[in-house]
Structure formats: structure tokens, C-alpha cells
Amino acid sequence: MTLHVSTAIFPVAGLGTRFLPATKATPKELLPVLDTPLIQYAVDEARTAGIERMVFVSHPSKRAIERHVMEDARLTRELEARGKQEVADALSDAALCPVEDDVRFVMQTEPKGLGHAVLCAKDHVLDGPVAVILPDDLILGPVGCLSEMISAYNARKVGHLVATMEVSEDRVHRYGVLSVTGKDGAIVLADGMVEKPKPQDAPSRQAVVGRYILDETIFDALDTQKPGAGGEIQLTDAIARGASTLGLGGFQFSGTRFDCGSKAGMLEATLELAMDDPDCLAVLKARGLVDDTASFAA
Numbered sequence: 001m002t003l004h005v006s007t008a009i010f011p012v013a014g015l016g017t018r019f020l021p022a023t024k025a026t027p028k029e030l031l032p033v034l035d036t037p038l039i040q041y042a043v044d045e046a047r048t049a050g051i052e053r054m055v056f057v058s059h060p061s062k063r064a065i066e067r068h069v070m071e072d073a074r075l076t077r078e079l080e081a082r083g084k085q086e087v088a089d090a091l092s093d094a095a096l097c098p099v100e101d102d103v104r105f106v107m108q109t110e111p112k113g114l115g116h117a118v119l120c121a122k123d124h125v126l127d128g129p130v131a132v133i134l135p136d137d138l139i140l141g142p143v144g145c146l147s148e149m150i151s152a153y154n155a156r157k158v159g160h161l162v163a164t165m166e167v168s169e170d171r172v173h174r175y176g177v178l179s180v181t182g183k184d185g186a187i188v189l190a191d192g193m194v195e196k197p198k199p200q201d202a203p204s205r206q207a208v209v210g211r212y213i214l215d216e217t218i219f220d221a222l223d224t225q226k227p228g229a230g231g232e233i234q235l236t237d238a239i240a241r242g243a244s245t246l247g248l249g250g251f252q253f254s255g256t257r258f259d260c261g262s263k264a265g266m267l268e269a270t271l272e273l274a275m276d277d278p279d280c281l282a283v284l285k286a287r288g289l290v291d292d293t294a295s296f297a298a
């Protein structure tokens with residue numbers, strides 16, 4: 001049976017403390033990689049994957065996210081009046097339309113963690129499994145990460161499917177880490193998951209990055225979830241509780257993931273995309289950062 005993944009939840013209420021002072025007045029999800037804010041990549045990925053309803057779990061201080069993702073008819077008209085039809089078209093193609101698109105904004109007013117953020121979306125999701133996208137994990141590649149995850153999810157039924165990649169031992173403490181039991185193609189089978197373990201306690205080096213397809217029972221699990229690491233309601237803990245009954249898999253995606261919640265990750269993503277922009281590529285070449293065949297200099 002194919003379970004339709006029709007809802008995507010975007011937890012975007014966080015304060016972005018890792019990126020201060022840039023995030024003092026600007027939500028971290030609106031920081032651009034070249035000229036496109038992180039949230040736009042996330043929305044595009046969800047759209048490409050056929051998501052019908054998008055639920056943004058935001059914060060009252062971050063209304064700019066709503067202004068960015070939703071259509072701005074006045075700005076479009078203004079640009080058209082100034083003869084900038086191409087820019088106007090690009091903006092309205094990228095934006096969500098309040099009439100044609102199914103979009104909800106929910107406020108998470110207390111910083112109680114990622115699990116709590118997902119729980120805030122409970123009354124706003126469509127039936128069936130839900131996708132969760134963390135916009136500061138930018139995943140670039142020829143196929144959208146969520147699209148390939150949904151295909152894998154439909155092909156091999158596991159209750160919860162999380163995106164995963166191998167990291168070095170000194171980095172496991174930054175991630176949710178899978179307790180691995182086996183492998184089936186691109187899916188790592190697991191019977192549990194631990195949030196930000198110390199290297200010596202990590203069950204594996206398979207780290208979870210910000211894409212999830214979760215069985216709808218996740219909301220009941222979150223409802224009764226006690227605070228975990230950092231005193232927050234952890235999504236990881238609620239997923240782990242369902243692992244033995246529902247099944248848990250880690251999907252090894254084909255794209256490249258950039259940690260755009262950090263300066264280094266943001267720089268890497270920017271350099272990656274700069275290679276596709278003729279003006280930026282010329283700058284990289286002039287600085288000797290790439291050679292004439294346009295690959296990064298060693």
C-alpha cells in the first residue's frame with residue numbers, strides 16, 4: 001500500500017543563536033545562499049516532491065518568513081509597472097499563493113525544542129505520514145532529497161524514515177544518531193536513535209540530517225514525550241520510542257548536504273552554487289580558488 005505523504009512541516013521558530021549577529025533582526029531561514037534564502041530552497045524541495053499542504057511552525061518575531069514565502073501582489077504589480085516583468089514572474093513563480101496553495105502558519109511561542117515544534121503542527125496536518133524539513137540543512141543534487149525519500153518510503157515500508165549520512169566520530173555529538181541493525185539498498189535499518197551522544201556513547205556514525213518522513217502516530221508520541229537532551233522535547237526521542245513497533249530506517253540520500261546553520265557550511269554552499277553563476281565563477285577564478293577547468297583548486 002502506498003501511504004501518501006501530503007503534508008510538510010517546516011520548523012522555523014528557532015532563534016538562530018549560532019548565527020548571531022546576522023540573525024538578530026533577520027530570521028536564519030531568510031539568510032541567502034547567493035541570492036536565494038534558505039527557506040526558498042526548502043519550499044521548492046517540498047513542491048517538487050508533490051507536497052500538498054505546507055505547515056510553517058514559526059514565531060511572532062519572524063513574520064518576515066511569511067512575507068517571503070507568500071505572494072506579494074503589490075510588489076509584483078510595482079515591478080510590472082516599472083517594466084521588470086521577468087523579475088516579477090520569477091518572484092510570483094517562487095511564491096506560495098494564498099488561494100491556490102494550501103499553507104498554514106502556526107506559532108511556537110516557547111523554545112521547547114524540535115519535537116515540540118512538530119507537535120505544534122498536529123492540528124494542521126492532512127491524514128497520513130508527514131514530512132519534516134529543516135531549512136538550515138540545505139541538500140543540493142540533481143534529485144530533491146524529499147522526492148527520493150518519498151520514493152524510498154513507498155518502496156520499502158518503514159514507519160519512520162529519516163535522512164542520514166555518515167559523519168566522523170568527532171561530529172556525532174551534533175546530531176541525532178541511529179542505532180544501526182542492518183542495511184537494505186540506500187536504507188540503513190535501525191532500532192533506535194540517540195540525540196547528540198558523546199562520541200564514546202554513539203551507537204553508530206549514521207547521523208540524521210533535516211529530512212524526515214514520520215508515521216502519523218508521531219504526534220501521540222510527542223504528546224507524552226518528556227524533555228530530553230538540553231531540557232527540550234526532542235523529536236529524536238519520540239521517533240526512537242516508535243522504532244521497535246513501527247520500524248525505523250535511515251535514508252542515504254544522493255545529494256550533498258550543507259550545514260547552513262553554521263558559517264562554514266554557509267560558505268561551502270555559497271561556493272558550490274557560485275560555480276554555476278558566471279559572474280561569481282569569474283571571481284573565484286580571479287582569486288585562484290578554482291582552476292580554468294572550473295574545479296576547486298587543491
Ligand code: G1P
Pocket residue numbers: 114134137174175176177195196207208209210235236
Ligand atoms: C536537529 C535534530 C538532530 C539532527 C539535526 C540535523 O538538531 O535535533 O537530531 O541531527 O537537527 O541538522 P539541531 O541542529 O537543531 O541542534
